[in-house]
Amino acid sequence: GSTKTPEERGNPTMMLTGGIRQSARRTILRTATRAQSSNSHIKGASNAGKGPIGMDGKHEIWREGIYDHDNEPKVKRRDGTYQSIEKLRGFLSYERNAEPYRRPLDRIMDWGELNPVEGDELHHSPVELKVQAARCMDCGTPFCQTHTGCPVNNLIPEWNNLVYNGQWRDAIDRLHKTNNFPEFTGRVCPAPCEGSCVAGLVDSPVTIKNIEYAIVDEAWKNGYITPRIPKERTGMTVAVVGSGPAGLAAADQLNQMGHKVTVYERADRIGGLLMYGIPNMKLEKETVERRVNLLREEGIEFVTNADIGRNVDVNELRANNDAVALCMGATKPRDLPVPGRDLKGVHFAMEFLTANQKRLLMTKEGTLESKWEKENFITAAGKDVIVIGGGDTGTDCIGTSMRHRCKSVTNFELMPQPPMSRAPDNPWPQWPRVFGVDYGHAEVQAVFGEDPRVYSVLTKEFIGDGNGNVKGLVTQDVEITDKGPKAIEGTEREWPADLVVLSMGFVSPESYIVEELGLDTDQRSNIQAVYGDFRTNVEGVFAGGDCRRGQSLVVWAINEGRGVADACNEYLQSIRTTDTSIAAGHVQNLSSLSPKM
Structure with missing residues (x-):
């Protein structure tokens, strides 16, 4: 929900390109898009300027139930027919179909990864990955692998083609040429490559992020990744x-x-x-x-x-x-020096997240491998939680609070809500600074029925309960001017809060x-x-x-x-x-x- 650049934040959103020519719209059917990083269905913006609608849930997965005489699977095309997979015009033939996260009400019950595991009905098969790889146009100028798209210059069209051809070992070798740790980026990167995908100009971008982590997960599973011990040492x-x-x-x-x-x-x-x-x-x-x-x-x-x-x-x-x-x-966090800052229950985001992760690293015997005392654990269970600051870290604090079974969670952002589609000063192939629904927001919506974000608010003070603990805070609405945020008189509000997490960056x-x-x-x-x-x-x-x-x-x-x-x-x-x-x-x-x- 922030308007920061991809270097400043990783809050995942799917791009909706503004200013698309009418002829291009008529040429390629504009379909419903699914944001992989946020795992939210984003409906294409109409000529009337309607914006995306966040919807988290299961979407259609092509089944391999129809085969020809060569046992080659036939898949559903845009026109509704089933035909063998083709690469030449794949971007015209197939819709984007990003693998969704696990359902919100399921995933908040555990600390397992958001991505569905193999065997889960939501997990994409090799056939579906081939279909999605076929959508890559192998552009003459692949913006996806430039610094506008991928900071490590991943050879995206090349390993998309290798996946299409079933050459998984070659695909991981090609991926490792530019990226040391694709299993990390394939999970946590907001995918600026998809924001600069040429297909996204008139349709929906290729599911690059899905394909990336599928390549590396397949490589680990099949033993393609082994130690590379240097044969010679320099002595340095x-x-x-x-x-x-x-x-x-x-x-x-x-x-x-x-x-x-x-x-x-x-x-x-x-x-x-x-x-x-x-x-x-x-x-x-x-x-x-x-x-x-x-x-x-x-x-x-x-x-x-x-x-x-x-x-x-x-x-x-x-x-x-x-x-x-x-x-x-x-690692030095941005603080919020307002009255009541020293009250118990006001924590930096990294304090909250680190305490939670260390608690998860307990052995079966109940002792902590990380030598972390149990009393240092910060819990959101049964509390009214307020997270101040958006971005990835803010979303992670929201998701963590949901898994603690918080009573409520609200997310304050100083900046106004981003637009539903690209603004004129945010053209392709820049990272699309548009509104999106991240995983934590979808979880709050699923449980409490509303988005947790409140925009254009400034925290003025924290309120204590008389015993040194925070019990609430006071905000004031702001408007953004050329000189920065300006408080609006008469808009003060008081919010209940047993736990406040400061997530305003570093x-x-x-x-x-x-x-x-x-x-x-x-x-x-x-x-x-x-x-x-x-x-x-x-x-x-x-x-x-x-x-x-x-911070990046x-x-x-x-x-x-x-x-x-x-x-x-x-x-x-x-x-x-x-x-x-x-x-x-x-x-x-x-x-x-x-x-x-």
Whole structure:
């Protein structure tokens, strides 16, 4: 529901393109679209300007009940006939049919992933995936794989074609060429690639995200993903600080280049945002640990409970390594300094989500693997919950509250509700800043009968119960002006709240490691390093991911991690060449001191 760019948020919505030519509309039937990321049916905007309607539920799945003499399945086309699958004009023949999430009333009963598992009636078969891959037009200029679409430049048309041809092993190889962790992006990415899909100009985009995670899940299932242990080592060592998506991507790339890599994580488990910031229903932790274990088998060392700059000396870290890559994210949350902020029951989003995830990591014996005390758990059970701030994190707090069995949940957003279709200043192939229904919103609608979001409101103060606990808050409506939000007189309202979660984004990385190293920062307090170079002002120290870029998407973190690895490798090669030259010169000088014959 926010109007931020895809670099600032991942709130998934399906695009509805404004300004489409009437001739194009007549050429291709405009059909009902289904947003994979939000898993909501979005009805195409009519000429009258009507907007999308969020509807979460089961949609039609083609059955493989009709076969020809070659046992080739026939599938339903737009005209209602059943024919063999064709690729040449697939975008004209077949409708978009994204795999839906599990039904809201089912999925809120557990912490399992939103995506249906194999065997579930909602899970797409290989035949349906082939049909959806056939819709890819193999564009001459594939905007889906550009930075406008995919930050890691996934070769989307290529692996779509491989899926169409049933070449699943080749598909995962092609996917891994650009994306270290497609099982992560296939689950949590808002799919900007679909927002820039050419088919989406006049119809519905290809189900790229569905196909991506189908490729990687199929690869894990069939044993296509195995350890790639480097045959040679360079003798150079790199310390990677932070084990989120940027740190893991940097470590993976550097390790494959032959360098010895050690990853330092201040938490008790590897994964960073992937482990504790993204809840289990979006990304099961077994999926994260499976990839981390693979990286460990490939030679990467991981050190947990290592808080660089506090319990690990940063200068010692530099002295013991040839290069240091800082990928520790932007973890300092944006606060809300209003009266009553110190009341019990007001928490940052990461406090709430981390406490919940650590509780889920309990062993069968009842002890906590993460050594997390039970009294630190923050529960929404039976409470009136208010989440301040939208975006992915806000939605995750809503979904978590629903699984706790909250009494109610309301979501405040400072900005006004986004438009139902693209605004004139938001043309294709930009990320469509339009209204959409995410998974948490659909769950609230299913249980309480209404969307939880309230737009254009500003929180003025928190109200206590007299015993130090929050019992409510006061808001005031605002209008957005050129100078920012302006409060509207006489619009104050009081809301009941036993639990308030602040989900207003992150402002910068933690300052102590930055100060300890003497790093230059930009005006937003992020580490200063030019994109593409990633070098800081300190020799041998590089920075990438959210700590350099600012709060962003997992896929952008992977992009930056790969870039940091390239920059580190170039630096290591240069100092290795210099050391070799010095050594050679030293030998030559020694030979000049030898007795002359």
